[in-house]
Amino acid sequence: MRRLLVANRGEIAVRIIRAARDLGIETVAVYSAADRGARHTTLADRAVCIGPPPAPASYLRHDLLLQVAEATGCDAVHPGYGFLSEDASFAAGVADHGLTFVGPPARAIEQMGDKAIARKVVAGADVPVVPGSDGVVADVGEALRFAADAGYPVLLKARSGGGGRGMRVAKDAAELERSFPLSRQEAGATFGDDGVYVERYLPRVRHVEVQVLADHHGRVGQLGERDCSLQRRHQKLLEEAPSPALDDRQREELCAAAVRAARAVGYASAGTVEFLLDLDSARFFFIEMNTRIQVEHPVTEMLTGVDLVAWQLRIAAGEPLTLDRVPARGHAIEFRINAEDWTQGFRPSPGTLSAFQPPAGPGVRVDTHSFAGATVPPHYDSLLAKLIVHGADRDEALRRSRRALDEFHVAGVASTVGLHRWLLEQSEVADGTYTTSYLTERT
Numbered sequence: 001m002r003r004l005l006v007a008n009r010g011e012i013a014v015r016i017i018r019a020a021r022d023l024g025i026e027t028v029a030v031y032s033a034a035d036r037g038a039r040h041t042t043l044a045d046r047a048v049c050i051g052p053p054p055a056p057a058s059y060l061r062h063d064l065l066l067q068v069a070e071a072t073g074c075d076a077v078h079p080g081y082g083f084l085s086e087d088a089s090f091a092a093g094v095a096d097h098g099l100t101f102v103g104p105p106a107r108a109i110e111q112m113g114d115k116a117i118a119r120k121v122v123a124g125a126d127v128p129v130v131p132g133s134d135g136v137v138a139d140v141g142e143a144l145r146f147a148a149d150a151g152y153p154v155l156l157k158a159r160s161g162g163g164g165r166g167m168r169v170a171k172d173a174a175e176l177e178r179s180f181p182l183s184r185q186e187a188g189a190t191f192g193d194d195g196v197y198v199e200r201y202l203p204r205v206r207h208v209e210v211q212v213l214a215d216h217h218g219r220v221g222q223l224g225e226r227d228c229s230l231q232r233r234h235q236k237l238l239e240e241a242p243s244p245a246l247d248d249r250q251r252e253e254l255c256a257a258a259v260r261a262a263r264a265v266g267y268a269s270a271g272t273v274e275f276l277l278d279l280d281s282a283r284f285f286f287i288e289m290n291t292r293i294q295v296e297h298p299v300t301e302m303l304t305g306v307d308l309v310a311w312q313l314r315i316a317a318g319e320p321l322t323l324d325r326v327p328a329r330g331h332a333i334e335f336r337i338n339a340e341d342w343t344q345g346f347r348p349s350p351g352t353l354s355a356f357q358p359p360a361g362p363g364v365r366v367d368t369h370s371f372a373g374a375t376v377p378p379h380y381d382s383l384l385a386k387l388i389v390h391g392a393d394r395d396e397a398l399r400r401s402r403r404a405l406d407e408f409h410v411a412g413v414a415s416t417v418g419l420h421r422w423l424l425e426q427s428e429v430a431d432g433t434y435t436t437s438y439l440t441e442r443t
């Protein structure tokens with residue numbers, strides 16, 4: 001691999017360019033007209049404008065991205081997260097053009113991208129799944145029959161869903177009858193696929209996920225878990241590891257199940273197997289596998305010292321995975337700093353950054369593309385920066401987090417820095433007992 005097309009923007013494009021540079025790989029950035037002068041365009045060896053601001057006219061254009069890759073002599077494409085990262089036809093298109101896709105095989109993306117199929121595939125590998133309908137339900141009658149059997153509340157989920165969208169809880173049959181057509185409609189409009197399935201809704205859960213790395217020679221490894229239970233409306237805001245909710249035996253079982261799930265789809269590259277830990281039964285259940293690098297990957301990097309993006313590149317280039325039982329050290333917490341007004345229902349807050357001073361010092365890492373004077377366009381996700389803090393134990397990590405958040409200064413747009421300062425004062429966050437509904441119930 002000599003030259004890499006980075007088919008993304010924002011902090012993840014910057015992250016990928018850095019990993020490539022560390023490995024001696026040249027990079028070509030792409031940008032829309034809204035991202036002229038953005039950090040990723042100045043860090044890459046070359047940058048090419050691919051169109052107007054709306055993502056469908058730029059960052060989502062398979063044809064343009066492949067043209068740029070060919071015209072600039074790239075031999076590989078990294079999709080980052082979001083955009084085309086979990087589009088199996090893009091992965092296949094990259095390969096058809098004789099280029100290396102830095103990610104899993106198209107077939108693995110396809111199988112895990114259909115959540116109803118994913119459930120079947122992993123269940124076949126002895127991985128527990130949330131009790132749910134047998135695949136997509138054909139009509140409301142089928143949904144009602146499942147719910148009558150399994151018991152309420154139930155959760156309607158889009159087969160092609162993501163980003164916490166398109167989910168609806170129904171506490172009884174009347175609500176399920178009302179929600180079913182809406183759920184379908186929403187799924188169709190948001191994901192271009194109105195297939196929905198039904199799961200038991202588990203009211204007291206932690207979201208715990210396992211980072212896996214697999215190569216193209218059949219080796220599958222895992223790098224431990226991340227706890228992403230601090231969410232608002234199913235969107236993660238703070239992630240930490242190790243999970244305060246797991247004991248060693250559960251951790252071992254969870255990680256082994258994640259490896260079986262990855263093997264079941266012939267996985268390669270970095271991926272994440274997501275589970276819910278039901279606090280009432282102390283059992284865990286698979287919910288989905290994300291076939292990409294995730295926003296929260298630095299939490300694992302801080303604990304293990306392993307560069308996950310570099311490994312994605314090395315694996316894509318055909319290197320065998322040489323990590324074995326990597327020890328995790330201390331505790332790490334990631335705070336997502338979004339350009340959102342958390343006092344106004346988390347309303348997006350695009351604009352120009354009049355000040356941007358991230359913290360630094362021992363145990364502090366900031367992954368960002370932001371700088372004073374940069375514009376935050378309204379067209380894309382609102383992530384300004386990720387603050388990742390490491391400590392020898394959870395207490396030190398929390399104290400250091402308070403210090404780092406106090407140092408963080410953002411002006412010109414609203415940000416979630418203040419939300420995180422507030423969160424650290426809450427007893428459920430301080431003692432690690434929060435569940436996935438904690439923040440939604442309070443904001």
Ligand code: ADP
Binds near residue numbers: 162199200
């Ligand atoms: P998405 O791909 O949209 O992120 P997920 O299946 O990963 O959807 O679920 C996102 C979040 O929704 C989970 O982290 C959890 O908080 C909640 N969730 C999903 N399934 C259930 C369930 N069966 N019961 C309770 N909460 C759930």
